[in-house]
Amino acid sequence: MAITRYVEPGRVALVNYGKNVHKLGVIVDILDENRVLLDGPTTGVAREVYPLKRLYLTGLKVSILRGARTKTLSKALEKDNISEKWEKTSKAKKHALKMKRTSLNDYDRFVVSNLKRRRAFELRRKAK
Amino acid sequence: MVKRFDWYKGEENEEKKQQPQNPTKLRHNVQAGQVLVILSGRFRGKRVVFLKQLQSGYILVTGPYKVNGVPLLRLPQKHTLTTSKIIDVAGVNTDNVTDAYFKKDKKVKGTKEEQFFQDGKKKKAEVSQEKKDTQKAVDASILAAIKGKTEAKYLRDVFTLHKGQKAHELVF
Numbered sequence: 152m153a154i155t156r157y158v159e160p161g162r163v164a165l166v167n168y169g170k171n172v173h174k175l176g177v178i179v180d181i182l183d184e185n186r187v188l189l190d191g192p193t194t195g196v197a198r199e200v201y202p203l204k205r206l207y208l209t210g211l212k213v214s215i216l217r218g219a220r221t222k223t224l225s226k227a228l229e230k231d232n233i234s235e236k237w238e239k240t241s242k243a244k245k246h247a248l249k250m251k252r253t254s255l256n257d258y259d260r261f262v263v264s265n266l267k268r269r270r271a272f273e274l275r276r277k278a279k
Numbered sequence: 280m281v282k283r284f285d286w287y288k289g290e291e292n293e294e295k296k297q298q299p300q301n302p303t304k305l306r307h308n309v310q311a312g313q314v315l316v317i318l319s320g321r322f323r324g325k326r327v328v329f330l331k332q333l334q335s336g337y338i339l340v341t342g343p344y345k346v347n348g349v350p351l352l353r354l355p356q357k358h359t360l361t362t363s364k365i366i367d368v369a370g371v372n373t374d375n376v377t378d379a380y381f382k383k384d385k386k387v388k389g390t391k392e393e394q395f396f397q398d399g400k401k402k403k404a405e406v407s408q409e410k411k412d413t414q415k416a417v418d419a420s421i422l423a424a425i426k427g428k429t430e431a432k433y434l435r436d437v438f439t440l441h442k443g444q445k446a447h448e449l450v451f
Contacts, residue, residue, distance in 0.1 A: 257438070257451045262429060
């Protein structure tokens with residue numbers, strides 16, 4: 152299978168690690184094999200150098216030129232409606248689910264496990 | 280600090296023992312009705328309802344008894360884990376439950392041999408009717424508040440860490 156998600160100016164990436172974890176940013180420039188310049192004006196990610204290992208490349212792309220300034224980038228993001236497109240992707244939905252699960256408190260966790268047990272009970276009852 | 284000697288042991292000195300100089304500070308997010316998880320001892324893992332802090336600094340909790348078998352219990356705060364669940368305890372009156380309530384009865388006198396020949400079996404500690412009544416009175420309004428709700432099942436459930444769960448990553 153060929154690589155389709157290239158590291159290129161305009162590639163939308165999700166930050167995996169660090170202070171901006173779980174936020175979206177856009178690759179603006181490439182430094183070398185391992186590092187890129189990332190900027191996320193609409194999500195609160197400052198224009199900074201990120202190692203690629205800390206990023207997850209999404210399938211979304213913004214039409215900007217290499218080294219585009221923050222203002223230009225934010226205009227392009229609005230024009231391409233990236234935030235809406237992102238919400239529709241399955242990765243975004245799975246990510247939201249994961250975040251929800253880690254934020255559950257003790258009572259919520261019990262409610263979930265209780266519902267799972269009841270569902271399993273009903274399924275087993277109907278299978279008979 | 281000079282060591283204090285109890286030359287003339289009177290009643291005043293005995294009372295002071297129950298009141299520590301610096302009683303444990305109650306955690307800021309704990310209020311009456313908060314669900315706590317007991318971390319050590321006979322009832323470890325059980326979720327209980329916090330009632331109040333006693334004068335000695337210990338915490339008073341109850342199962343309620345009918346729900347999970349935990350009676351009115353006196354615990355050090357350190358042995359509990361605070362969850363964010365709060366149960367309605369508006370009608371609960373714990374004024375008559377103090378440190379004196381938990382004072383142990385005097386042991387049966389006589390050597391071990393004498394006791395052995397007396398009963399043949401080890402006598403099981405019996406709970407006084409007074410304590411049973413107090414337990415019932417305190418638990419009554421809590422049981423009414425959680426009757427038929429998921430909260431009742433929640434208190435019956437025992438807390439454990441499951442596979443993949445990390446205690447420092449869990450939100451309570």
